[in-house]
Each structure stands twice: as structure tokens, then as C-alpha cells.
Amino acid sequence: MAQPTLKITDLVKRYGGLLATDHVSMSLMPGELHAIIGPNGAGKSTLIGQLGGEVRPDSGRIEFAGQDISALPPAKRALKGLARSYQITSVFSEFTVLQNVTLAMQAHRGHSFGFWTPMLKQPDLVQPALRAIEQAGLSHRVGSLVSELAHGERRQLEMAMVLVAEPKLLLLDEPMAGMSHQESGKVVDLLRSLKGRYTVLLVEHDMDAVFSLADRISVLVYGRIIACGTPDEISANPEVRAAYLGDEDMAS
Ligand code: ADP
Secondary structure, eight states: OOOOSEEEEEEEEEETTEEEEEEEEEEEOTTOEEEEEOOTTSSHHHHHHHHHTSSOOSEEEEEETTEEOTTOOHHHHHHTTEEEGGGOOOOOTTSBHHHHHHHHHHHHTTOOOOOSSOGGGOHHHHHHHHHHHHHTTOGGGTTSBGGGSOHHHHHHHHHHHHHTTOOSEEEEEOTTTTOOHHHHHHHHHHHHHHBTTBEEEEEOSOHHHHHHHOSEEEEEETTEEEEEEOHHHHHTOHHHHHHOSSGGGSOO
């Protein structure tokens, strides 16, 4: 069997007397889109924080592509190919889409700003940037200034800036938050188009999106994974349904 891209074993995070992560174990196989759902306060952000490296677990182990990364800081994890969408903060509004993605490519390569060769004249930077922009569904906006983009398009740009580094694992923390129905539909289409090519861990409140996209879903309640399975298995699980007060909110 193939090696999991991500393997979490017995992860524990305590805040005082509260077990925010209660012996969580899970694996993500290459190419899998795995969603984590759970009520507010279930521990989703804490778990994502531990995977990104911002939150230090009390015990347990995180393996990424077969390597123990439990003690690595966020930047080292990113270099190994673990990408978090929110980490893209350095979007330059006065630059174009292509310039921003090319800059992200340059940063990924570990170069600082080098103005002696104009960035957009370097095919080894521009070509991957154009590919990532296409993957993110933003080709028609290549030359547009970021300040001209709609909210949803800006999210697509952020995704292009993540994809250009060809990450092995994408951690997406509520990518549809604050979006209109139409915009979130675009992100769903985008994630669907990436399916199989990237391994994705998705935390998202939009149940329709989660149930239509995920290969598997893990349900987190009070820091524990109470169920893990396909969307059909999860929506038929009585314990899961009971954990959601608004039972009707769950896709069926
Ligand atoms: P979710 O993302 O599922 O809403 P969180 O991971 O934000 O859940 O929170 C899980 C639990 O841990 C909650 O009870 C929250 O109050 C608590 N918690 C999270 N971060 C901290 C912190 N830095 N200090 C103390 N308690 C925290």
C-alpha cells in the first residue's frame, strides 16, 4: 500500500483542563480530499494549527511523507511541501495577478527580490506561474491588478500562489468563509478540478461543499474524532447526526 502523505498518531493538545485535541489519529492518502467537520469549539483550528506548526502538541506524532515533522517550525514544514492557504498574506494590490504569482514562485525558490533581471522575463518563473493561474481558474485575469479583483477572484489568486509551489499537501481552513453563494460555487469547482492531483485537508462549515467534494470526512467533537468515512457513511451515522443540533443542516 502507498505511504500516507500525512499520518497523525495520538495527537494531544491541552489548554489547562481542556483537551482541545484528544488523542487524534488519522491518515491522508496521496490525492485524497479529506474534510474535517465538527461543531464550533470541536478543535478544528487547534488541529490545523498543530499541522501547520503554529500550535505545539503536548504529545503525539505528525508524519508528513514518511518523515516526523512534529518538532519543525512552520517555515520548514512549508519548504517540505505543506502549504496553508491563509499563510499567503503578501498579496500586492498594486501588482497584477501574474506578478504576484511569479513573486510567490520566486519566494518559493528562495530568491529574494532581484531586480536586475526583470521577473516577467524569466521563463522558469513565469511558466509555472501561468500554469498555477490556469489551475486556479484565473487565466482571464492574468494582467489584472489585484485591486480590481472580486473577493472570490482574490481567493483564486491566493490558491494560485499556493499551487505554484507544487505543495504535497494543502491545508485549507474555511476557504469559503465570507463568500457569496456564487463565489463559493467557484471555489467548489476549483477544488473539484484539483481533486486527485493534490492531497487536501479541508476544514469547512459549508456542508454542501464538504459532502460533494470529500473522499472521506472526519468528524471532530470535543477534540475527538467520533467518525471517519465516506460522505454516505458519515451522513448515515447516528452518532454524527446527534452531534449536530441542526440535524437538517447536514447534507443527506
Ligand atoms: P474549532 O476550530 O473547532 O471551533 P478550536 O480549535 O478553536 O475549535 O477550539 C477548541 C477548544 O480549545 C475550544 O474549547 C477553545 O475554547 C479552546 N482553545 C482554543 N485555543 C485556545 C487557547 N489558545 N487557549 C485556551 N483555550 C483554547
